[in-house]
Amino acid sequence: MRRLSARRLWACVYLAMFVTAASAQGGADSVLAALSLEEALVRTVSANPGLVAFGYQIDAAEGRLRQAQIPPGPELDAALQDVLGTNTHRGVRSAEATVSIAWVLERGVRERRVSAARAGVALRTIDAEIARLDVAAETARRFLGCLAFQERLSNAIEAVRLAEETVAAVRARVEAGSALEAELARAEAGLARAALDQEHDEHELLSAYHRLSAQWGDTVPDFSSVKGDVTALPGIEPFEALLARADGNPELARYMSRQRLAEAELRVAEARSRPDWRASAGLRRVEATDEFVLVGTIAIPLRTSGRNLGHVAEARADIARTEAEAVATRIDLETALFVLHQEFNHNLQLAAGLRDEVIPRLERALTDTRRAYELGRYGYFEWSVVQGELLQANSDLLEASVAAHQVVIEIERLTGVQAALPPAPQRGVP
Template identity: 40%
Template sequence: MFRFTATGRFALAALLAFGAASAALAAEVPLTLREALSRTLQSNPDLAAYQYVLKAQDGLVTQAGLKPNPRLTADLENVLGTGDTSGFDAAELTIGLSQLIELDGLRDKRVASARLEREGLEVEGHIARLDLLAETARRFVSLVSQQEEHRLAHLAVELADKTAAAVKRRVEAAKSPEAELDRAAVALERARIADAHAEHELLAARSDLAASWGAAMPDFTEAAADLYQLPEIAPYPDLLTALERTPDLTRYLSQARLRESEITLALASRRPGIEIGAGLRRQQAVRDTALVFSVGIPLLTSDRNQGRIAAAEALRDGAEAQRIAALVNARAQLFRNHRELLDLRQQVSALRERALPQIEAALKKTEYAYERGRYSYLELVDAQRELVAVRDSLIDAATAYHLTLIEIERLSGLSASR
């Protein structure tokens, strides 16, 4: 058993027994869940693509920290007019260089906002990783379940074949009508068809799991796990406490911090700064050159960033409302899944410890009685169907247990087992 928490050890593996963590590079080596999760983290195409989103935001952080460029200006006055200003004799040429001086730490606030946005993207990326790990675990469980279904289909073929042989012996002994031979043959053929379908589903489950890490073809033939090993459930209060610390909920706190930063930035941006400049002026009429200086101060008239400030405040308050709503829904889902897990554990226990041994014993008795002519063909087939049905129900219940456990661990970010 191993764990993967929200900080890199999210416990999706508590549900099954695992073999060694060596890479399944040869077809005969079973694949463990640990290896499947490791491959997903290393090679999943979606995770690889998300790194470029973070790199793009790094560029925006760098851009936010750059100072405004200086501005070069050139003004030519008193030319091509009338009288004394005709031609270029009275021309005045001014060449200046100006620089915007940002006030109130505007640049620092811009950088802080861009960094907070990157933190939000990191949280989203972490959520994406947890979702992919959970999906890989689901596919792994589905493969283990399909392996059991395939074994059950083989068992059904063996039972049908055994029944056909028994019917043949009774028909040859003139103890059963020949029509039962045809019925037994049809039942055997249907069992073989179901077995072939189970083989197809097994191949598809392997392919789905391999796709979790971008592999075109699986390089393994079996998932190494015991479907019927059910971990103990952690106390519900522990899971409930961990729920509030999951990335799914903390991202709303990140959003609220980002909106606060945007409000601060919008307030500071109402007055971006003071523009100061200096230059040279050439007065052609008197052949003189002089220095000129300039100062530019923006006037706060109609645009004071009221709209941006109001929008950021609304988004900040909305983030808190969304967090509360998400927490309420997550608590309800956790409670429902936790109760479902308890119920499924009871189902698996009842089927495995009581129902299955009883139906196996009943089938042996029915086979014995059929061979001696005390039970009919229909009674034998019905006992076989009951056995297959109980085993199928056991597979379904155990599979549902592990899938529900994955949902609990995904919701709480904490191992649901001790």
């Protein structure tokens, strides 16, 4: 199995820019280590079950290349004539025995077959590279999914903590006679719902770990968490720069290889339009005169009208089809890059607005609202609304960050090169 080239690891390696210390979800006494993205990539490229078949496809293509390089073998021809006749040809007195070697004059066909086989090896190699690239990108997505669920679980734990504080505060007011039992029941119901949400995120996180480990063939994860900070958003190159790099798209490279293969097959079809010649040379024994003589022949087939024209037309149509598909793919690629670039900028602005504007204000509002509730100036409804808005804002920030990273993975998978820039410093962070 061929190793994935360093250039082809872009779709995942960019995530290493935001890999940091291990997540707190693992626990201080965990016996399992936290997994980094680099470790996940190495495991995937070296052990992904789905990549095994591509290695065999390359081996098969190389076998066809070796077969194409083998010239046609010579033929040994033995002939005996003028025997067992009558009169002067009675018995073997006038016999003539000829032993000759014949071979085919391919007239350039084998060289063209070899060129076509080499193009086939190149195409299978690119197919394998694309498969490795896709598998590595999928590992990046699943790794990102693990980071996202770790953060969702952290948010759920925070929601439970806030719900517990709310229940304690409401219970104190109920016991003091300044609040109704109904408020306590609502607070306890909110706590129960928060606990259910936490349980949901816990089992989703465990499933995400299993989906990630399946990328290298493990059915049971041997890690307790993944390392990274999903909210550390990278920058991205301008759209014009990404468009200039579009030629690095692996699918376009595949079309180039397919075009070379089709052109090589056209040359083979054209060469086969010329019939092969057969030549032979040998010795003849003339029994009547007790002599040996040299003999030689050459067979030139008569040209048949329309010979191999169908294969030539098919090869030319394949070339034209490949060129048309490459143009269509290029148009789709440019459109997808533009849409993804716009989506990334939107998610970046959304995350910045939530982080710098919305969440700080809601945190202050929550502190003031709780103080007002404890003083009897606000009711439970006002307090719970602010809590819900803050939790939702934190969730929206997480989802916007995840979406931004997903867009970068897709952009880099489309371009075949790294597009992410180092994360921009957050407001107030040196």
